[in-house]
Amino acid sequence: MSLISVIELSYQAGSKRLFDSLSFSIESGDRIGLVGHNGCGKSTLLKLLLGELTLDSGQLHRQRGLKIGLVEQFLSPELEAISAHQAVLDKIPADEQVVRGYQVDTLLQQLGFDEATLQRPLNSLSGGQKNLVLFARAIIEEPELLLLDEPGNHMDSRAMYCLKRYLSLPDTPSFLMISHDRDLLDSVTQRTLWLRDGRCYAFHLPYSQAKVALAESDEAARKTREAEEKEIDKLKASAKRLATWGKVYDNEDLARKAKSMEKRIDKLEINKTFVTQGSGLSLKVDSEFLKTKQVFVFENETISSPDGRPLFSIADLNFRPGDRIALLGVNGSGKSSCIEHLIKVHQQNVGEQSATRFNPNVRIGYFDQELEQFNVELGIADWIRQNCTASQEEIRRVLIQWGFPYLDHGRRVNVLSGGERARILLLTFLLEQPNLLIMDEPTNHIDLQGKEELESDLTQEGISLLFTSHDQRFIENIATRFWWIHNGQLVELHDSDVYFTSQGDDAGSKPSALTDASPLFPEESVATAAMTEDERILERICELERLLEEDLARKPKRQKPAKQQQWQKELTVLNQQLE
Template identity: 30%
Template sequence: MITLRNLTLRRGTKVVLQDANVVLNPGEKVGLVGRNGAGKSSLFALLASRLHADAGDAEIPPTWRIGEVAQHMPETTDAATDFVLQGDQPLVAAQEELAAAEAADDGEAIAHAHLALADAGAFDARARAQALLLGLGFRPAQLDAPVNSFSGGWRMRLQLARALMNPSDLLLLDEPTNHLDLDALVWLEAWLQRYAGTMVVISHDREFLDAITRVTLHLDNATLTRYGGNYSAFEEMRAERLSQAAQAFAKQQERIAHLQRFIDRFKAKATKAKQAQSRVKALARMERLAPVLTESEFDFEFREPANLPNPMLSLQQVSCGYGQMTIVRHVERTVLAGQRVGILGANGQGKSTLVKTIAHMLPALGGQIVEGKGLAIGYFAQQEMDLLSADDTPLQRMVRLAREVSPQAREQELRNFLGQFRFEGEMVHQRVGTLSGGERARLVLATIVWQRPNLLLLDEPTNHLDLATREALSIALNEFEGTVMLVSHDRALLREVCDEFWLVTAGGVLPFDGDLDDYQRWLLEVSRAIARGGEPPPPPRPGIAAEGAPPPSPVPAPAPAPKEEPRKAAGKAGREARAALQAQTRPLRVELQQIDARLEKLAAEKAEVEAALADPAASDFAELGRRLAHVGAEVAMLEERWLELQTQLEDMTS
């Protein structure tokens, strides 16, 4: 287990932790939460032994293997799959051991190396690495692409896959969802739920924390507090604790005031002097409670739009892309006043391309975008620096914007406005290039609010926002009177803001008939179909025809069945259905029995070879090692096929 005992940690002059006492048990999945700058990453560095405590003790089992996502990405031309495989340290060590043994022509060492490779899962390692990459959103054609060919966000996914590839007892994840779309996020959740070790994760995604954590550590004002439960449970328990602490403080203040009034009134009276003195001692002995201090709340609101054209805009056979490359074709959609549209789809399908085209950041490659009279777009880019200049200061950016939008704005008015977004004092003169990701995101939000838009195009606005700012954004969007089009992997924000969804897939844009739970179920069905080598199911569509699509053909009513006694008819139908299911599943069940029989024989052969290797009198260690390798490879292949057949059988019988 991990034990922090009376631990104090400083970074420079700042105290990050003061007298922390926490125990984390093996296998616990822990969410580490706190405001930006509270010291969460410093605590991670302590757990990873990159920092040491200034006082107290931090006990971590010395045999534990620690896995974390590296922040530095090396420049390499290695293929993506090979790069991920290099993260499996036991596998790399076994491969190096085998290479050294073969170079020395040492048969016994070769056999031991083959055993180490089998223990490291060498025979299915490449398949496991590629499964990680596919789950995180890479396409099959990218599995052998050089690392240097990927952009920064995709390289961070490679680092995440590399960290997951390495067997670990303690997994440290710092904002693992920042560069993931919703499809990859759902897959990562499922993977982490199956993870057997101890996990500590920093995240500002409420639903992600609720799905994978069962313990919450709250870091606030150098105090580390453990709560049993996920993030939602933590919020409820902390609110109750704050309420109780506030009540206790108020009651103590009343008691202190009562004692002080008695002392002031009777300290000069001889008949009451003894009682007054006893109350002075009682005040001196009293352990004073501190007032309840909470983080200052951040809130803002979008200004009321000057007008609301309806429709806002109409996309007529619009094609979007870059240069000569078309990504989304023949988009035929209309955006109305007051709509709240969430845009779903896997990375690379064209969500950001569609939004950039509507925002005039990219020209349409075909078709026509007809805008309503008076349309005013507020655009939040996925990369904030696309809308900012590194050499600007927040005040300079607002002065220039005010000249375009509101010529009468004075500098003090702009300073006050920036103060609403936590740019106070000298921060208004700090260069944008030195601001944190969260500060840049707040500056972009400030510029959007100032422009008074009636259509908001938001592309991953929460990537660098903490939970408090995300909550403020959700409230502001719900109170906004205009139209919202939102691309986000933050499911809490999508649920709270959007009431309809578009799905960008297969080069087109379709209406999605359902909520986020339906979308996640559809993603699971798609992944199962792909794993079975079948055609993925189409997404749920509304009952009415999509815009521009022909109406559905009428389906003729079935001919009436001959009348039978209801109970007999039901029994007959049930027997026929069971017989049909038995016939349909028989080949699967037969193959499963054959695999089970073969696995029994392989288990016996493996035990025989291992016993021979353990015998000092054995002579041909190299041949025994090769036999063991072949057995291990066949077992891995058969187990994978067994799981595939079992999944098919469960799907058919459910």
């Protein structure tokens, strides 16, 4: 049964045509991932489905009386001072709150909150916990269809695990979810709607399989288009020849045949197979390889919070040229404070540096997860000119190449979307060529295609990179080393699986449809969901098989043979235990 049907929908935002004859349906029981590059209109489509915007043409039919719940992307300021419990309770009608109040605590417990945490004010919770509260505010209204706009942003592994677990429950309502997180999409969706070129490509597959199917469809379209254009070229040559002969020999029959052939050519031109132009985005980052033994070093350093409270200590860690280091830790552990410390030390003279020391030749390219440097009244081109040394002509050329038309170069950067800001910041890296990239949650605002292109560019030989991310697949694809903030110390890990497993029931893997409501956000400790030993082993086997399959699918130079061997050994042991 269709909850929503969209037929030949068209919509234009300002001078930009977002959708042209868009058609799809959302059925009861659907779990859909909505994907596409930044600026393709994903959030606009949600507003059209909600009735907040009016379509230019086409039809949009909602089931009579359909109750739609929206999971907001940002917490409104008026909610910051109240508790998680109260924020969710407020979504229940006042005359039902006494009777249904218990549902709030049950729901929050299913999402990982313990009794103490759900009574704390929201401004004291992590970004991931706040997002889970926004999710709970939508769920408590018992919608038949749930619309989610980037619910996984800023979530650490624990919060992401809770979100995956809930969305996998059999009684979760139908949902349409915008996300740039591949693991989340692959874990909880079974359909994918891909917005591209103003069109909608629908697949009854989760994201990774849909991506393969879309690529195969693109290749088939390209080959068909090539054959069509060859046929058109042949007909054009024949028509020209017939027209010439008709004129030379004054033969009306030949002239008529030429005109008939030209009409046929016109029809073929109109009906040529469509071939995508892609997103128009190419995230190329190049970096000079430092000819030195170290980029920076920590020796007996202590990292503190902005108010001076010690967060963790570092005995001795060395960052070498070409390292791609993932800085791991739950929200609030001090990852951003560590990055801010490095930026501050780098700005000091070499002689003033002590426990943290940089090579004097280091040039940092810094990606701030909040993108605060864009909160200014400057146009795009002027902002870039202020933040790099490239010429006006070069800036204009690269902006157009990256999908910013000339008419948009004067748009103020403080009104741009997160994705647009992220692309502009990466564009300055291309122009400035830093030799050390420090990136705090770089994937939060980048679309799936941009994320995969960024992965490809960041794995070039010579790139030196320190980054934070809660995207497990991004970490596994990029990092060559792992630093973990654990028990008050920054330590080196030789395997990221140790970190992700520590987050509770293999938080990075696909959860089963659990009904266990044990909290993952207790005040003092982390309680894991109840599972039998066999279930744990089977879940770990599935995760290891996925890791092996994904690594073997990469190009040989990007594979990790040592990890493959380690995973294979662990699989052998686990299979023996099951037998």
